[in-house]
Amino acid sequence: MRPIRVLVAKPGLDGHDRGAKVVAAALRDAGMEVIYTGLHQTPEMIATAAIQEDVDVIGLSILSGAHMTLIPRVQDLVHAQGRDDILITGGGIIPKEDVDTLERRGIGRLFGPGTPTTELIAYIKEWFATREKQEA
Amino acid sequence: MSSNRLMDDFDAGKPAALARVVSIVENHREGFEQILGDLHPRTGRARRIGLTGPPGAGKSTITALLVKRFREAGLRVGVIAVDPTSPFTGGALLGDRVRMESVALDPGVFIRSMATRGSLGGLAAATREVADVLDAFGFDRLLIETVGVGQSELDVARTADTTALILVPESGDSIQTLKAGVMEVADIFVVNKADRPGADRLRNDVELMLGLRKGVSFGSVPAHHGIDLKRMNPARAAREAAAAPNPAEWTPPVLSTIATKDEGITDFVAALDRHFAYLEQSGKLGARRRERLRERVMDIVEQKIRVRLWKDTATMSRLELQLPSVEEGRATPFAVADQLLRQSGELVRGEEDK
Ligand code: B12
Numbered sequence: 306m307r308p309i310r311v312l313v314a315k316p317g318l319d320g321h322d323r324g325a326k327v328v329a330a331a332l333r334d335a336g337m338e339v340i341y342t343g344l345h346q347t348p349e350m351i352a353t354a355a356i357q358e359d360v361d362v363i364g365l366s367i368l369s370g371a372h373m374t375l376i377p378r379v380q381d382l383v384h385a386q387g388r389d390d391i392l393i394t395g396g397g398i399i400p401k402e403d404v405d406t407l408e409r410r411g412i413g414r415l416f417g418p419g420t421p422t423t424e425l426i427a428y429i430k431e432w433f434a435t436r437e438k439q440e441a
Numbered sequence: 442m443s444s445n446r447l448m449d450d451f452d453a454g455k456p457a458a459l460a461r462v463v464s465i466v467e468n469h470r471e472g473f474e475q476i477l478g479d480l481h482p483r484t485g486r487a488r489r490i491g492l493t494g495p496p497g498a499g500k501s502t503i504t505a506l507l508v509k510r511f512r513e514a515g516l517r518v519g520v521i522a523v524d525p526t527s528p529f530t531g532g533a534l535l536g537d538r539v540r541m542e543s544v545a546l547d548p549g550v551f552i553r554s555m556a557t558r559g560s561l562g563g564l565a566a567a568t569r570e571v572a573d574v575l576d577a578f579g580f581d582r583l584l585i586e587t588v589g590v591g592q593s594e595l596d597v598a599r600t601a602d603t604t605a606l607i608l609v610p611e612s613g614d615s616i617q618t619l620k621a622g623v624m625e626v627a628d629i630f631v632v633n634k635a636d637r638p639g640a641d642r643l644r645n646d647v648e649l650m651l652g653l654r655k656g657v658s659f660g661s662v663p664a665h666h667g668i669d670l671k672r673m674n675p676a677r678a679a680r681e682a683a684a685a686p687n688p689a690e691w692t693p694p695v696l697s698t699i700a701t702k703d704e705g706i707t708d709f710v711a712a713l714d715r716h717f718a719y720l721e722q723s724g725k726l727g728a729r730r731r732e733r734l735r736e737r738v739m740d741i742v743e744q745k746i747r748v749r750l751w752k753d754t755a756t757m758s759r760l761e762l763q764l765p766s767v768e769e770g771r772a773t774p775f776a777v778a779d780q781l782l783r784q785s786g787e788l789v790r791g792e793e794d795k
Pocket residue numbers: 313318319320321322323324325327328363364365366367368369370394395396397398416417418419420421422425
């Protein structure tokens with residue numbers, strides 16, 4: 306089976322990149338191909354990279370509080386390119402009610418501080434397996 | 442997405458469709474042969490430039506600067522950036538895009554990261570096929586960045602029209618001992634990080650090496666004809682040969698750059714143009730590309746034979762059956778191999794497929 310491709314990105318002006326790096330390394334060690342784009346990405350840059358790299362998953366790491374504008378914007382941009390099959394997930398400092406609002410919008414699970422990386426890996430692998438089954 | 446619809450979108454220049462086609466080809470998914478076959482007549486337009494060199498030499502930073510220059514000249518640019526797959530987990534961290542941020546949003550630019558997936562030559566096994574896809578999509582220039590390499594990863598030279606080796610002052614020590622490998626296939630040498638001590642010395646060392654290599658072909662000059670200073674200084678001879686416009690012969694220039702300050706890139710672009718002109722005028726371009734096609738066909742034949750033989754249960758059980766006598770020394774591995782090949786005629790012809 307081919308490796309799962311994941312874009313791990315840090316949108317906005319938030320400089321907390323420790324989490325994104327930890328997650329990127331953990332996903333790589335779980336056998337995924339992880340494209341890491343560095344700090345300070347605009348939603349346009351993230352969507353463009355996701356399209357060109359043909360990723361299965363976009364993982365956004367946001368600890369700045371700007372998630373309610375940044376995450377929907379990324380989602381709109383990838384949908385505009387006809388790619389509503391990409392899972393958008395992520396983590397950081399995101400209050401519970403915002404997580405709920407975003408999930409209603411079709412965003413995948415969002416993980417908070419202290420989540421064991423095994424949990425993120427299991428979630429992404431499960432999502433991918435389900436999608437592959439649907440496509441087959 | 443149906444495959445017709447996908448190829449229509451590809452023809453219409455949609456990046457999402459290009460990205461999808463690249464994935465199909467990279468993963469050898471069903472239909473990839475058909476796609477590559479259909480695209481083949483449209484390949485051959487793009488100039489393929491390979492950038493190789495040790496880890497952290499500045500390949501990605503320089504790639505981004507080249508992209509910018511090519512865009513200023515109105516050219517469309519595709520980039521393939523390769524990073525290593527972990528042999529233990531199968532995972533990969535593809536980080537070259539980080540340095541290409543400045544050109545990431547330009548619609549005339551398409552950047553694709555690839556993992557080596559077990560291939561050891563500095564590129565992924567499918568990099569050439571992906572380059573064909575980008576070429577057929579209509580890019581004028583393709584920049585192919587290898588993994589950070591040592592000396593033996595030479596796939597790039599079999600993939601690109603022009604191969605540039607990016608070195609840094611710290612590479613100095615390893616140069617001294619180099620006889621074979623990537624130093625011999627590079628068409629252009631770039632000493633990056635020239636803001637650091639040792640850059641001039643490295644440049645001179647590389648020129649010396651190139652001059653000595655050339656010297657072999659000047660070797661017939663009899664020593665008693667007196668002292669020719671130019672011949673006595675191979676580094677200088679190489680520098681002069683590289684500067685002289687000679688359409689029949691190419692001496693690799695040794696350039697220096699400071700990528701973080703965008704210094705020296707104009708010279709690099711000029712050297713790339715000169716090399717391409719040399720390839721065209723000398724007939725080497727056609728020769729290199731024909732060689733590439735020859736290898737492609739041979740690769741495909743090998744791949745197909747491998748799959749046809751080893752996925753065939755009858756062949757595998759014949760092999761199993763023979764193993765005890767090989768173990769006991771009654772048969773040799775060679776004899777068994779010959780026997781399997783003799784019995785596989787139709788399989789190899791692929792008549793089972795139809
Ligand atoms: C370390 C830290 C810093 C370091 C950052 C170092 C670095 N390079 O990352 C420094 C000191 C620089 C820093 C600075 C600031 N910080 Co600070 N910082 C923290 C702290 C203590 C820990 C963050 C961390 O690294 N955690 C470890 C990583 C591994 O965890 P994580 O990022 O949460 O990731 C996990 C999950 O969230 C999830 N996840 C995260 N990303 C992703 C992505 C994907 C794809 C997935 C699936 C999952 C996922 O999985 C990870 C593993 O469990 C937090 C407090 C906290 N408890 O979170 C405050 C915190 C994030 N900082 C905060 C603030 C306010 C700041 C400053 C503005 C402070 C100031 N006034 O100067 C500056 C701004 C810096 C900037 N330029 O943006 C606030 C943010 C408040 C908010 N958003 O509402 C926090 C919450 C502290 C607080 N309680 O007030 N900070």
